[in-house]
Every structure is written in C-alpha cells, then in structure tokens.
Amino acid sequence: MIMTEIKAYAAASKEDDLKPYKLERRELTPDDVKIDILYCGVCHSDLHQVRNDWKNSVYPVVPGHEIIGKVMSVGDHVENFKEGDLVGVGCLVDSCQECSSCKDDLEQFCENGATFTYNSPDKHLGGHTFGGYSEAVVVDKKFVLKVPENIDAKAAAPLLCAGITTWSPLANWGVKKGDKVGVIGLGGLGHMGIKFAHALEAHTVMITTSPDKSEDAKSLGADEVLISKDEDQMKKHAGSFDFLLNTIPVGHDMNPYVGLLKRDATMVLVGAIEPLEPLHGGGIVMGRKRIAGSLIGGIKETQEMLDFCGEHNVVADIEMINIQDINEAYDRLQKSDVKYRFVIDMKSLKES
Amino acid sequence: MIMTEIKAYAAASKEDDLKPYKLERRELTPDDVKIDILYCGVCHSDLHQVRNDWKNSVYPVVPGHEIIGKVMSVGDHVENFKEGDLVGVGCLVDSCQECSSCKDDLEQFCENGATFTYNSPDKHLGGHTFGGYSEAVVVDKKFVLKVPENIDAKAAAPLLCAGITTWSPLANWGVKKGDKVGVIGLGGLGHMGIKFAHALEAHTVMITTSPDKSEDAKSLGADEVLISKDEDQMKKHAGSFDFLLNTIPVGHDMNPYVGLLKRDATMVLVGAIEPLEPLHGGGIVMGRKRIAGSLIGGIKETQEMLDFCGEHNVVADIEMINIQDINEAYDRLQKSDVKYRFVIDMKSLKES
Structure with missing residues (x-):
C-alpha cells in the first residue's frame, strides 16, 4: 500500500x-x-x-x-x-x-x-x-x-x-572529565564536537587555522584556541592531547596534528572522505600513536x-x-x- | 674510570x-x-x-x-x-x-x-x-x-x-589464538612477525607482493599466503583481518591493506619511518578502522x-x-x- x-x-x-x-x-x-x-x-x-x-x-x-x-x-x-x-x-x-x-x-x-x-x-x-x-x-x-x-x-x-558523528568517537574512545581534547575545524561538525567535549568536562581546545574564529569557539565552550598555523603555539601543545577529533571535511596534512597527540593517543577523522596528504610513518611510530575513522553512530x-543532550541541554x-x-x-x-x-x-x- | x-x-x-x-x-x-x-x-x-x-x-x-x-x-x-x-x-x-x-x-x-x-x-x-x-x-x-x-x-x-619490534604490537593489541593476523612484508621483521603470530596460535597470513616467497612463508609458520598484487585474492580477504602487522620498510600505499581490515581492526606500522602515499579517509571512516605505529618495545x-621464545623455542x-x-x-x-x-x-x- x-x-x-x-x-x-x-x-x-x-x-x-x-x-x-x-x-x-x-x-x-x-x-x-x-x-x-x-x-x-x-x-x-x-x-x-x-x-x-x-x-x-x-x-x-x-x-x-x-x-x-x-x-x-x-x-x-x-x-x-x-x-x-x-x-x-x-x-x-x-x-x-x-x-x-x-x-x-x-x-x-x-x-x-x-x-x-x-x-x-x-x-x-x-x-x-x-x-x-x-x-x-x-x-x-x-x-x-x-x-x-x-x-x-x-x-x-x-x-x-552532526551530533552523532561527533558524539560517537568521543564516546567510543572514552573521552572523560579532565582529558585534553582537541577539536580540529570549526563548522557544523566541529561546533558540535566542542559542545560535547565541553559538556563531558574535557579540557576542550579548538584547533583552527583562523584566528577570527577564536571568540566563537570560546562561546561554544572551548577552554583554549590553538591556531594551527602558528608554529610556536603548535610546539607548545606538542605531545599533550589525549584525543583529537578531526572534522576537516577535505583532504589535508595530518602530520602537524599527529604531533599534538600524547603517546598512545588517537586522532579520529570524521570529515575527510577523500585522499589525505602523505602521512609520515615516523609520526605514528614514535609515541605509538593512532589514527582512526568514525562514521555517524x-x-x-x-x-x-x-538523552545526554536532554540532561545537559546541548543543541x-x-x-x-x-x-x-x-x-x-x-x-x-x-x-x-x-x-x-x-x-x-x-x-x-x-x-x- | x-x-x-x-x-x-x-x-x-x-x-x-x-x-x-x-x-x-x-x-x-x-x-x-x-x-x-x-x-x-x-x-x-x-x-x-x-x-x-x-x-x-x-x-x-x-x-x-x-x-x-x-x-x-x-x-x-x-x-x-x-x-x-x-x-x-x-x-x-x-x-x-x-x-x-x-x-x-x-x-x-x-x-x-x-x-x-x-x-x-x-x-x-x-x-x-x-x-x-x-x-x-x-x-x-x-x-x-x-x-x-x-x-x-x-x-x-x-x-x-627485530623480535621485540614485531612482538610488541602483537602483544599490545592483544592478538590471540584464532585471530586472523596478516603480516605484510617478508624480511627481517616480517619473518619474526610470522613466527610470533604462529606461536600465538593466530591464523597467520603472509601478505606479500612476491609469489616466490610463498613456500618460505609457509615453512616459517604462515597458514596462508596472500599475494597483494592479485586483486581477486585481495577481494576474497577484504574486511576479514583482526590485525595487520605492516613491516614494509619504505613508503607505500596503505589503502589496499586498510581494505583487508575488519570493522574496528588495526594495522600497525613498524617499518616505514618515512612519508606514505596518500591514505583515503573513506577507507578508515567506513568500518571505523585504525592505523597505528609501534617502536621496538x-x-x-x-x-x-x-621468556616466550624460551617456552616456544622461537628464534x-x-x-x-x-x-x-x-x-x-x-x-x-x-x-x-x-x-x-x-x-x-x-x-x-x-x-x-
């Protein structure tokens, strides 16, 4: 019928x-x-x-x-x-x-x-x-x-x-209170990533190429903003992240972000469904780092x-x-x- | 002194x-x-x-x-x-x-x-x-x-x-009896990877570009040999591996190997300390797959x-x-x- x-x-x-x-x-x-x-x-x-x-x-x-x-x-x-x-x-x-x-x-x-x-x-x-x-x-x-x-x-x-795409990796990789979490890219996905990481009480860092997104990122819940084009800032944060949520929607160079991960930490890609620029094997071998993908949930x-959004009023x-x-x-x-x-x-x- | x-x-x-x-x-x-x-x-x-x-x-x-x-x-x-x-x-x-x-x-x-x-x-x-x-x-x-x-x-x-470099990822990612484990590349590292995976009672598959390495691989302990240049064989094994140990010592195309992984499974690189060819983001997003590095142990x-080598007579x-x-x-x-x-x-x- x-x-x-x-x-x-x-x-x-x-x-x-x-x-x-x-x-x-x-x-x-x-x-x-x-x-x-x-x-x-x-x-x-x-x-x-x-x-x-x-x-x-x-x-x-x-x-x-x-x-x-x-x-x-x-x-x-x-x-x-x-x-x-x-x-x-x-x-x-x-x-x-x-x-x-x-x-x-x-x-x-x-x-x-x-x-x-x-x-x-x-x-x-x-x-x-x-x-x-x-x-x-x-x-x-x-x-x-x-x-x-x-x-x-x-x-x-x-x-x-956008919600479940960013929630799922945070939940699946066990992001918790006090973790240092970077959200790479501030668009439809990234803005949800910041809200969720903040609501999970992670120390939430917006990682962006655009300094002019800093204020917005903070109002969405970012504790810090890291400008990825600023080499000094990138050095300061090297090896310090427990988790990175990479929402960049196009092919890009992952190497600088891999450098931000702690030993054994993971960067999850949710946006780039296309070829990425060459990854340097040494970047993941040193520090036993991990790169993964995640698809909706x-x-x-x-x-x-x-239910979490209901409890924490996240939209x-x-x-x-x-x-x-x-x-x-x-x-x-x-x-x-x-x-x-x-x-x-x-x-x-x-x-x- | x-x-x-x-x-x-x-x-x-x-x-x-x-x-x-x-x-x-x-x-x-x-x-x-x-x-x-x-x-x-x-x-x-x-x-x-x-x-x-x-x-x-x-x-x-x-x-x-x-x-x-x-x-x-x-x-x-x-x-x-x-x-x-x-x-x-x-x-x-x-x-x-x-x-x-x-x-x-x-x-x-x-x-x-x-x-x-x-x-x-x-x-x-x-x-x-x-x-x-x-x-x-x-x-x-x-x-x-x-x-x-x-x-x-x-x-x-x-x-x-060579031993600890290949043992460490197998141990750290919890490879166990019955897992389907692929060892990519048959050299100093790869031959140890096969011996260890076999001794751990994993279903061990040697993955190589060279058909003429098949006999050696089997005598080292491989249960199967998968010729990575053979598209039909690669299709047959698609999405079937619990773990891949990638010992290729130079930059290469990881995408065909990523296709071999099961959902949530990991490929660990131990050899390629140099730039790899472009990874397709879709390959890891679909199936929530993971790529990691590992360094000695x-x-x-x-x-x-x-001690394991003593018990299992692995050299x-x-x-x-x-x-x-x-x-x-x-x-x-x-x-x-x-x-x-x-x-x-x-x-x-x-x-x-």
Whole structure:
C-alpha cells in the first residue's frame, strides 16, 4: 500500500536546483511509525549527494537526514511510540539486524548494507529512499529516536547527523572529565564536537587555522584556541592531547596534528572522505600513536546522545530557513557561511 | 674510570666502509653489568645510521643493537645477574626512569630521551654511545635481559630488535589464538612477525607482493599466503583481518591493506619511518578502522618476549658472518639478499 502525493523538494539531476516534487511513501506496516516532519537540518552530505560528488547519487534526490517530527500514527506492533511523541530520524532507516555489526548496535556498518535515509535502495517500494525534505516519513520503529521534550526541537535536528558523528568517537574512545581534547575545524561538525567535549568536562581546545574564529569557539565552550598555523603555539601543545577529533571535511596534512597527540593517543577523522596528504610513518611510530575513522553512530548510541543532550541541554547553533530558500542555503553552505547549521522549517513546505 | 682499547668496527663518515676501531667504555659502576659480546645481529637500522639516512648520525658510528653475550662481571648493587649468565642487550641502554613512559615500562618513549645503544648521547663518558660491533659492553642492569639457555644463542640475537619490534604490537593489541593476523612484508621483521603470530596460535597470513616467497612463508609458520598484487585474492580477504602487522620498510600505499581490515581492526606500522602515499579517509571512516605505529618495545616486554621464545623455542632464521665480512653483508642487506638476518660471530673480531 502506497501513499502518493507527499510534498517534497528534490534535485532531478546533478545540474539541477532543488524544486518541488511529489513522492510516494509506504503505508504503515505493523512495525512502522509515521512521522509528521517539523524540521530538517541541512547537512553537507545533502549538498554532496545532490551534486553527485560521491558518484553514487540516484535521481531524483530528496535529501535530508536530520529529521525532527511528531508521531502521526504507529503500527500494531509498535509499543514505544505513540501519536504526538517528539521523535527524530537520522541517517539510517533500516539494516539487516542479523550481522555482527547490527548485533553490536553499529547498524551504520551493517554487513549486508544499511538502508540510509535517502539515496539508498528501498526494501519496501523498490527504487531508492527519500529523505527529510518532505512533509512526512514512514520509518521502522527500530530506527526512530525519542527526542527529549525539554530541548529546542528545531536546534535538535542537527544532532541526528552532526551530533552523532561527533558524539560517537568521543564516546567510543572514552573521552572523560579532565582529558585534553582537541577539536580540529570549526563548522557544523566541529561546533558540535566542542559542545560535547565541553559538556563531558574535557579540557576542550579548538584547533583552527583562523584566528577570527577564536571568540566563537570560546562561546561554544572551548577552554583554549590553538591556531594551527602558528608554529610556536603548535610546539607548545606538542605531545599533550589525549584525543583529537578531526572534522576537516577535505583532504589535508595530518602530520602537524599527529604531533599534538600524547603517546598512545588517537586522532579520529570524521570529515575527510577523500585522499589525505602523505602521512609520515615516523609520526605514528614514535609515541605509538593512532589514527582512526568514525562514521555517524548506531541507533542505541544515538539515543544515548539525545538523552545526554536532554540532561545537559546541548543543541546545535542554527539558522532557520524556509524550504524555498534551500538553493541559496546550499550556496552559502559551500562557502561555510552559516553558524553552524541550517535547519528547514517544514511548515514552509506544507503551506506552499 | 675508563677502559680503553676495546676492539670494535666503526664507520668514520657516511661515505666510509666499516673498519677496525678502538673505543672507550666506562668501568663498572655499582649498577652495571659488563658483557663479553658473543654475537651481534645486523639490523637495517645499522645500515641507515652508518649511511646517515636519518640525518642524525654522529661519527664514528659503531652500530649493533642485537647483542648476545656472557656476563663478565657485575657491580656491587647488581643482584639479578652473575658472571657467566647468558644475556642480551637491545636498542636501549638507559632512560630517565621517572617520566610517565618509563613508569609505564615503555622506556623507548622516555620523555626525557632514552639512551639508545649506539649513536645516542652518552651520560657517563660524554660523546655518544657505541653499539655491539665490539668485544664488550657495560650496561646498566635495568637494561640487561636474561636470555633463555635452551634456545640457540646465535639465533636469539635478532630477537633484541627485530623480535621485540614485531612482538610488541602483537602483544599490545592483544592478538590471540584464532585471530586472523596478516603480516605484510617478508624480511627481517616480517619473518619474526610470522613466527610470533604462529606461536600465538593466530591464523597467520603472509601478505606479500612476491609469489616466490610463498613456500618460505609457509615453512616459517604462515597458514596462508596472500599475494597483494592479485586483486581477486585481495577481494576474497577484504574486511576479514583482526590485525595487520605492516613491516614494509619504505613508503607505500596503505589503502589496499586498510581494505583487508575488519570493522574496528588495526594495522600497525613498524617499518616505514618515512612519508606514505596518500591514505583515503573513506577507507578508515567506513568500518571505523585504525592505523597505528609501534617502536621496538620496553624492557619488561622484551623480557616477556624472550621468556616466550624460551617456552616456544622461537628464534630468528640467520646467516652467520665474520665481522670482516660486514661491508659485503650491508650490500646484500640492501638488496634484501638474506634469510632473514645476518648475525656477526664476534669471535672473529676478538681473534683478529
């Protein structure tokens, strides 16, 4: 059973702007939750996928995986959600539930292929999945998250991707009170990294090339700002970090950052999904240092993050837009001209 | 107090061959052990230092940090060693004993600068330290290792560097029975890696570019051989390794090996102390994979390795040479023409 005529915005090809589009969604199955979408964050991945930067886009692309909404209705087997609940949907809407990654609550690494919220093969209707730039979505109950009622729902949207992407490495590598943690790069991801590291009571250092970001970094929770182009400052901090969260979204030279790590400490990359400049083997051999990657997070961990955000009142810094302004927002996003995340008010779509 | 006229072989400059040389050593202090050197392994580092490849050589260079000998005499405060004991000295002869690395039994990372066995500032006599291509050496008791009497003393020499360099990552990353472990590169380090992984009862896979090394790898203990240039074989093994020990001694492309790792698994580099080819960030982000370095090992861990070698009868495969043949051996070493480690019979020096 199919619902048709659901309002959305889509790109028809990589050259196209996003335009109004009508999509199909499945009707509720017994395990599904139907969600009225209130807000949807704008992730840099949306832009990459719309423009086919990763060469895996299937058109039309309806982006959006930072979804906040209200439950409209639930299937017969759904017990944890009821009409009216404030919920979230992130980057994942399904996985096999049987492989070792799924059993370890790491559905993002599902060995049979996780179903991503958009641009992923759709097991129910065929074709591919459509994201949150739309009025409503139907999602398996296992992939629906409870959003604490006490936080600003609009500003919670980016938690579903930027939030979990930065939370997961901090949690997985056990960052704790008193650790010296560096967050490299101040954008959508970096600003969440600072907020989380600060809320975890780590000594939080913003590491950036731009001195003019210092004040912002401090107001977000950084205890210190380290300008990575300043060799004296870099020397002063050499070998002193317990953990580095590297949010730089493009290829770059990791060597200066490796020099900042303590013995046995790790730098985790979450942004650069492309070739990096040559790493010097000596930099990691001396001090037994580690470099790792991390990809979003599993559903259990995402719920833990949202609960933490409820307890510590952590949300993203956002700029609200209407869906009609999405193409202009993409242009600004490409120039990093946003502090620090656009969120679409989906009322603008419904009332259009 | 100084002993003079100790016979050795040294390089006087980076252009020079190794030649007979007379060096000075300190007399025993109360904490020292004086060792009659029986055998000294030839490490690739010896060649690098003699030729100043790392730009930190101080001449004359007397190489050698894979030392096996008999205790000649001990200082008044030495209780664990006595005349006639079979002992070893590896890459380290001193460290501060006070920093966090020393307290964690990782003297190789001493934050105040470990004293390496040769080409390192000498705290006792000034100048720099001289290695094992000599008849005798005086070493602080904390840096002297007990060599099990049941193993072949000659073939134990390479355990002091090649052995601990490959043992330490296997031990530190907790490689255990049944793990699928890949050893990349079959040289002095790689052959020890295979022997150790096999002795630890891991499913041991030799990963090499050269099909003609297959038989040797199997006779050393490899359960399987994976030819890294064979794309079909690489695909078959993709995502299947619990641990990779990368012994390649030069810069190379890590990306194909990263593809072999399981989720959350680590590849440890022990050989390439130089720039590597560009790593693709996506390779570690997908699967939360890790790349790390490792440098020799601490003294406690080196003793544990030697004890393990005694229990499991693990030694290196060696070719014995006389000190007079050392320059020819270096030429062959540079062409990887040795299975798998030269060891100098120091009788040839004493009787010259």
